[in-house]
Amino acid sequence: MMLRKVIAVFLLVALILAGCGDQENQGNSSTKPGEVQKGGNVSIPIVGDPIFNPWHPNAYAESNIVNRVLFQGLTKPGLDNSPTANLAKEWSTSDDGLVWTFLLKEGVKWHDGEEFDAEDVAFTFNDLVLNEALGSNGASNYKTLDKVVVVDPYTVEFHLTSPFAALPSYLAFNSEILPAHKFEGVEDPWDYIEFNKENPVGTGPFKFDKYVSGQSLTLKKNDEFHNGAPNLDSVTFKILPDLNTQIAQALSNELDIFVLEDKSSLKRIEQASNLDLVTADITRYFWIAVDQENPKFQDVKVRQAMLHAIDRETIIDTVINGYGTVANAAITPDQKQYFKDDLKTYGFDPEKAKELLKEAGWEDSDGDGILDKDGEKFSFTFDIALQGDMEQIAVLVQQYLKDVGFDVKLNTLEWNAMIQKNIIERDFDMMLNWWSYPSDPDVLAQYHSSNAGKGNNIPGYKNEELDELLEKGQSTSDPDERKVIYDEIQDHMAENLPYIYLWYPQELSVRNSRLSGLPDLHFGGTLHYINEWSVTK
Amino acid sequence: MLQFLIKRLGQSLVLILIVTVITFFLMNLAPGGPASMMRMDATEAEREAIAERLGLNDPVTVRYGKWLGNAVQGDFGPSLSSGEQVIDRIVDRFPYTLQLAAWTVLFSVVIGVVLGIISARNRNTWKDYTINFGSVIGLSVPSFWMAIMLILLFSVQFQLLPSSGTGDDAGFMDRFKSMIMPVIILSTSTLPTIVRFTRSSMLEVASQNYVRTARAKGVKERTVIYSHALRNALIPVISIIGVLIPRLLSGTVIVESVFGWPGMGRLIVEAAQSRDYNLVMGVTVIATILVVFSNFVVDIIYSKVDPRVKNLA
Numbered sequence: 001m002m003l004r005k006v007i008a009v010f011l012l013v014a015l016i017l018a019g020c021g022d023q024e025n026q027g028n029s030s031t032k033p034g035e036v037q038k039g040g041n042v043s044i045p046i047v048g049d050p051i052f053n054p055w056h057p058n059a060y061a062e063s064n065i066v067n068r069v070l071f072q073g074l075t076k077p078g079l080d081n082s083p084t085a086n087l088a089k090e091w092s093t094s095d096d097g098l099v100w101t102f103l104l105k106e107g108v109k110w111h112d113g114e115e116f117d118a119e120d121v122a123f124t125f126n127d128l129v130l131n132e133a134l135g136s137n138g139a140s141n142y143k144t145l146d147k148v149v150v151v152d153p154y155t156v157e158f159h160l161t162s163p164f165a166a167l168p169s170y171l172a173f174n175s176e177i178l179p180a181h182k183f184e185g186v187e188d189p190w191d192y193i194e195f196n197k198e199n200p201v202g203t204g205p206f207k208f209d210k211y212v213s214g215q216s217l218t219l220k221k222n223d224e225f226h227n228g229a230p231n232l233d234s235v236t237f238k239i240l241p242d243l244n245t246q247i248a249q250a251l252s253n254e255l256d257i258f259v260l261e262d263k264s265s266l267k268r269i270e271q272a273s274n275l276d277l278v279t280a281d282i283t284r285y286f287w288i289a290v291d292q293e294n295p296k297f298q299d300v301k302v303r304q305a306m307l308h309a310i311d312r313e314t315i316i317d318t319v320i321n322g323y324g325t326v327a328n329a330a331i332t333p334d335q336k337q338y339f340k341d342d343l344k345t346y347g348f349d350p351e352k353a354k355e356l357l358k359e360a361g362w363e364d365s366d367g368d369g370i371l372d373k374d375g376e377k378f379s380f381t382f383d384i385a386l387q388g389d390m391e392q393i394a395v396l397v398q399q400y401l402k403d404v405g406f407d408v409k410l411n412t413l414e415w416n417a418m419i420q421k422n423i424i425e426r427d428f429d430m431m432l433n434w435w436s437y438p439s440d441p442d443v444l445a446q447y448h449s450s451n452a453g454k455g456n457n458i459p460g461y462k463n464e465e466l467d468e469l470l471e472k473g474q475s476t477s478d479p480d481e482r483k484v485i486y487d488e489i490q491d492h493m494a495e496n497l498p499y500i501y502l503w504y505p506q507e508l509s510v511r512n513s514r515l516s517g518l519p520d521l522h523f524g525g526t527l528h529y530i531n532e533w534s535v536t537k
Numbered sequence: 538m539l540q541f542l543i544k545r546l547g548q549s550l551v552l553i554l555i556v557t558v559i560t561f562f563l564m565n566l567a568p569g570g571p572a573s574m575m576r577m578d579a580t581e582a583e584r585e586a587i588a589e590r591l592g593l594n595d596p597v598t599v600r601y602g603k604w605l606g607n608a609v610q611g612d613f614g615p616s617l618s619s620g621e622q623v624i625d626r627i628v629d630r631f632p633y634t635l636q637l638a639a640w641t642v643l644f645s646v647v648i649g650v651v652l653g654i655i656s657a658r659n660r661n662t663w664k665d666y667t668i669n670f671g672s673v674i675g676l677s678v679p680s681f682w683m684a685i686m687l688i689l690l691f692s693v694q695f696q697l698l699p700s701s702g703t704g705d706d707a708g709f710m711d712r713f714k715s716m717i718m719p720v721i722i723l724s725t726s727t728l729p730t731i732v733r734f735t736r737s738s739m740l741e742v743a744s745q746n747y748v749r750t751a752r753a754k755g756v757k758e759r760t761v762i763y764s765h766a767l768r769n770a771l772i773p774v775i776s777i778i779g780v781l782i783p784r785l786l787s788g789t790v791i792v793e794s795v796f797g798w799p800g801m802g803r804l805i806v807e808a809a810q811s812r813d814y815n816l817v818m819g820v821t822v823i824a825t826i827l828v829v830f831s832n833f834v835v836d837i838i839y840s841k842v843d844p845r846v847k848n849l850a
Contacts, residue, residue, distance in 0.1 A: 048807060051619060057573035057587050058618045058811075135586030140578060190590070191620045213629050214799025215702060240701055240797045241807075248688040248700045416569030416812060423577060424584070433577065445578075454581045 040535040052200030071176030071202035081439040083168035097163030111207040123180035163475030169440035205531035231534035280522035281334035287499040289459040301360040303497040307346035308353035327501040329493035343494040371405035379407035380429035385418035461498035572811035613819035623819035634800035645727040653735020672729035701797030738770040779835030
């Protein structure tokens with residue numbers, strides 16, 4: 001009897017719930033099909049609590065997404081990925097390349113009504129980025145910057161210690177300007193909770209509305225946005241650390257757009273009629289670094305043999321579902337102006353690999369299946385961080401390398417521990433990772449000898465010829481001259497393999513089909529144009 | 538009674554102190570450091586500047602001493618990842634976990650006791666077997682998998698329940714709907730235990746002389762079960778609730794992540810991953826106090842319910 005009552009109550013509750021379908025995000029039904037709708041809300045997932053300050057040392061990917069909508073940089077990526085005007089309307093460089101002059105847009109208002117001007121730019125760079133004691137996020141991108149000088153309220157000069165042609169591209173990359181007037185009298189900008197966590201003031205298309213830690217952040221439209229009022233009324237960032245929840249919410253129209261890092265749910269999304277999958281090129285490449293202080297890896301033939309031994313095409317097809325292309329150098333295909341597509345490449349050819357190893361003196365002389373030279377076995381450890389598909393990729397790479405006679409041991413580490421061991425202590429034989437960088441071919445930071453051992457030159461590759469080319473590329477502003485230099489750099493990379501290049505991944509984003517007005521860019525790029533987004537019914 | 542309270546308080550303080558020592562040294566001696574220092578592209582100078590700012594250049598024993606000195610005054614310091622006070626972050630998140638845990642305990646006890654009685658009264662029948670089978674499934678199926686299945690069924694397929702969030706902005710009905718799936722999943726770690734405990738306790742009590750006497754007197758079966766047997770059978774069930782509290786807290790880690798629930802379970806994961814030492818310590822202390830306190834309350838209730846337990850100490 002009691003059981004029956006319990007069942008009856010449950011059924012009643014279920015019936016009530018059935019009548020309370022989720023109405024969120026369903027737009028205005030009176031809009032005609034295909035018509036661009038003004039108003040509405042777009043929901044975007046982020047994986048953690050954001051910090052509303054792009055320079056904060058704890059501003060990670062989730063903060064970058066939000067800060068791109070709240071704040072504005074002097075430049076932003078154009079539709080061809082090259083820097084275009086934003087808070088700065090135009091810029092020029094001096095003949096010696098040491099002074100860049102930026103003319104700022106007039107009449108741009110901060111969300112609190114104050115006017116944006118040159119003092120804000122000077123404050124952001126002089127007081128935050130160049131203050132070494134603060135350890136600002138991304139400060140290393142501005143190593144060549146000496147100071148920012150205010151010429152007049154709408155003109156600033158960037159004074160450099162050496163020419164830096166990529167400056168406008170870097171200014172478009174997580175380098176948003178902060179309001180000087182809000183930071184007046186603030187002792188420690190990273191402890192300024194009132195701004196960084198509670199009430200940020202930017203110049204972006206959407207302004208702060210409501211934030212519940214661990215749950216969501218809502219931004220409302222800024223009618224006075226300098227590039228035109230947004231179509232949408234609001235943007236909601238939902239804090240959802242679990243990818244499966246994100247996918248479930250996309251399927252039930254509770255989320256509108258996000259990047260699909262894990263491709264295992266691809267089939268389910270492909271079958272959903274309300275979702276589109278959009279691919280885009282991004283400035284990112286995956287690589288393997290071998291410790292070039294270790295004599296075993298110093299012979300270029302060994303590195304070339306490794307690349308011949310790894311079937312990159314198969315890994316791309318199986319692990320990342322074909323969303324990537326084989327990489328031969330560091331300049332990514334999205335940089336169409338500089339990308340060289342006729343570089344030396346290393347197809348899957350284990351026999352060729354063995355031949356190259358033999359030329360380098362490595363042979364399996366005792367028949368135990370492991371290469372040896374002067375009595376020493378070619379044994380090493382392959383460090384791998386637990387992140388996305390990396391472990392799966394590493395297992396395949398290990399097998400391919402074993403097949404040609406390398407004795408490879410896998411060592412799986414948690415991300416934080418990997419950084420400590422591999423990056424800070426530089427304690428590794430071989431590791432797998434990736435680089436993302438602003439859309440400019442200047443990759444000096446990851447390749448120059450001066451950055452070996454401590455900086456971002458992870459493998460510790462040192463080559464004077466490459467150093468010279470990188471310095472030349474960094475100081476040359478003329479695009480045609482730069483093209484020649486970076487062609488040479490790419491040839492050098494493909495031939496000498498400072499890193500063992502794996503692939504250029506393609507970004508795959510899931511978008512609700514009601515979403516329109518997005519430019520043909522990767523997800524991060526489209527956020528710069530969020531004022532043009534709209535939702536249609 | 539007073540003597541007992543003082544003794545328990547003393548024991549609790551020692552326990553909390555030991556927990557803080559173990560946690561502090563484990564966290565600080567683990568490889569890596571606060572996430573702000575652990576970016577791929579951070580330079581050595583940037584890492585040094587951050588370590589200096591966060592006071593990480595002192596020896597770990599000195600840092601523990603400083604932390605303890607502040608903590609006993611109620612100051613857990615700032616969160617290393619956001620700069621907010623640790624206590625503020627906990628105060629923000631704690632009510633959500635408490636809400637989830639309270640509903641789960643209530644749900645588990647009510648349903649668990651009912652199912653336990655049904656199981657015991659129908660011993661070795663299909664009802665008993667079904668409930669037992671359900672308990673085993675509940676305990677053995679991974680909760681994250683079951684959570685995803687529920688989301689697919691009730692959020693994606695039938696669109697009846699929200700897949701995440703707390704429904705704070707909406708009315709009571711939305712808040713209630715938001716709670717259903719997290720509570721069900723969290724209950725899978727507690728409900729089966731209560732069912733099995735109630736069942737065995739009921740069976741034990743049912744064979745006691747006073748129950749047989751009651752039946753022999755011709756008392757209605759219903760009265761025998763609910764007035765005579767159940768009251769006594771429930772006593773050991775109360776003690777198990779104390780044991781279930783830590784299990785509940787660890788269960789929130791997964792449930793809160795999958796259902797986007799802004800509670801302490803997620804906070805501790807985020808804190809540990811980003812090596813936010815202060816936040817890990819703050820959450821650990823609060824969680825320890827919670828477990829110690831709930832066990833203490835259970836002991837008190839136990840002594841009140843069971844007159845045989847006179848000497849609490």
